[in-house]
Amino acid sequence: MxxxxxxxxxxxxxxxxxxxxxxxxxxxxxxxxxxxxxxxxxxxxxxxxIFKSVALNNISYYLDDPDELPPYELVPTENSNRVLDRNREHLKSLIPHVKSLVSEDEYNESLLISIPQVFYGLNRLQFSDTAITLATFHKLMSGLNHLEHLTLNHPTIIAFDVRNAPITLKLPSSLISFKISYGELIRADFIPGLGIGDYLADNDEFKTEILNFNIKEDSLPRLKLLEIVEDDQDFIDTQNNLISASSQLSHLITRYSLIDEEAIIKIQFLNSLTIINNYQLTHNYTDFNFLSIKMLKELKIIGALGLVKHDGSMTSRFKKLINMAKYVERLTLPFIRSYNFSIEDILQNFERLEELSFIKTGNLVSLNPDTLPKTIKSVNLYGISPKFVDFKTIKHCSKLEVISINYRNENYSSSEFEYSEFSKNIKGWRVVHFPGISIKCYKDKNQPPTPTVSSVSKELYATMRNNGKKLINIF
Structure with a gap:
């Protein structure tokens, strides 16, 4: 030593x-x-x-005069070696500690193909607005044996295949999370001398479509989180294929337009489901029976702007969507109430619900906590003013422990807060106010419980019994 x-x-x-x-x-x-x-x-x-994880944004910026490299070539050997040498030289002090890599607006395939060889400890990779050929993408993915998190934001994949058959994507089997957002596929004949930039610049001459793809069943055995951002219903088959790629999937984030009968059957094992509503409801939704997902612990439905303005079938479908999760413990919903729709009525079927979150949607009417399921312990309100909550009924909510209101999106000043019920003394509750941001109200567990009819009757009976004993002793 x-x-x-x-x-x-x-x-x-x-x-x-x-x-x-x-x-x-x-x-x-x-x-x-x-x-x-x-x-x-x-x-x-x-x-x-110090640097357990280093994120590098757009690796081109870390190289001197990156324009010296031919930017749009299909990975010639000499060019690949130059890129590898320059990457290792410029980044050698950081490479051992790089765990996360973000690449934006990158079309240089020589640079992309070198990622697995340079950043050998990589476990998180994000591509944004990146264009790459299908062959290079597969070669890149095959070298990332330890990759756990992959994000593809607006990717463009060029396939030298003009057939209408879906392409097959090969992803690392080590993935734990996969996120894909609005991908594009360009189908073209291979033309010698053209680079990636040429296919993008002249894409009117080539066939451009949504990035649909096949993926082998059970090919992602460790995948737990799948996030999809795509509105077009043509992506449904791709989504369902991705769900089938893992038996370990526990959390799915998807779009309202991508929920169909097959998807409901495939997600019966989920613990958490987040559905983001399409704001322009122009899709042709087919109505069907929604099976209850008994293993589901959490459901989030985000965005319902204009939903109540549509016909009854649309509202009926939304009701079924909520009811399929009647066994959840945590629920997030847009707060909607109309002449034919009341969320409070729907929630009466939820027997295990403990945490409920409402997100403002359009005009609000008063929320009465007493109309919510009696199992709820926590209520969270987002973008909602305190004055819309009827706190006079809070004493009837026996299990409710916390009410949290975040009204950051509302133009309410701290002076208006003084007029809300929260500013008054609610017996048995403590109030914390964060000016201009949020309010939290906690049940004071140190307070004695409110006497009930049964407890008063027992106390009266005990008093009468004791008094009776005293009278007997006197005589």
Missing amino acids: ESLVNKGNNQINWELILSSWDTIKYFTKSELVDISRASISIRSILLPH
């Missing part, structure tokens, strides 16, 4: 002490950053502890 004292000058070896794990474990990350500035040697030792 190296001595803590330098033999030459008999002074304490502070570099050794400050870089020792026995010392490091007692410092915060910000303190370690300050210590690392003491010397280059200390910084090199502390680097893994």
Whole structure:
């Protein structure tokens, strides 16, 4: 073991002490950053502890004169080697610690294909507005054996296949989460000499369509989170194929337009489902019976602008969508009430509901907590003014413990807050007000319980019984 004292000058070896794990474990990350500035040697030792994860945005910007590289070629060997050498040289101090990589507006396939060879510890990758050929995409994915999180935002994939048959995407089997948003597929004949930029610039000459694809069943055995942002119903088959790719999927985030009978059958094992409503409800929805998802613990339905303006079949479908989750414990819904629709009525079937969140949608009417299921412990209101909540009935909600109101989106000043019921004393409750942002009201568990008819009757009976005993003793 190296001595803590330098033999030459008999002074304490502070570099050794400050870089020792026995010392490091007692410092915060910000303190370690300050210590690392003491010397280059200390910084090199502390680097893994300071930068457990490094995110690089658009790796092209980290290279000198990236335009010197031919930007739109199909990965010639000489070019690939140049990219690898330059990446390793410019990023060698960071590469061992890079866990997350974000690439934006990247069309240089030589750069993209080098990612697995340069960033060997990568477990999170995000592409935004990236164009890539299908062959290069597969080669890139095959090298990312430890990738756990993949996000494709507005990707463009070029397939040299003009047939109408869906392409097949091969993704790393190590994925835990996969997110895809508004992808495009360009079908074209391969033309020697054309680069990626040429196919994008002249895309009127090529066939452009939604990025639909096949994926092998059970090919993503570790996938737990799937997020899809795509409004077109033509994407339904692709979504359902992705669901079938993993038996471990527990959380699905998708669009209202992509929910069909097959999807409902496939997601019976989910724990959490988030449905984002399409704001322009122009799709041809087919009505069907929604099976109850008995394993579902959480349902979020976000966005319902204009829903109540549509015909009765649309409202009926929305009711069925909510009712399929009647066994959930946590529920987030747009707050809608119209002449033929009341969320409070629908929620009476929810026997296990503990946490309920409402999001403002259009004009609001008063919310009476007493009309909600008696099992609820927590109510969260977003974009809703306190004055829309009837707190006079709060005493009837026996299990309710917390009401949280976030009215950041409302133009209510702190002076208007004083006129709300929250500013008054609600017996048995404590109020915390964050001016201009939110209010929270907690049930004070130290308060004695409110007497009920049965408890009063028992107390009266005990008093009469004791008084009777005293009278007997007198005689």
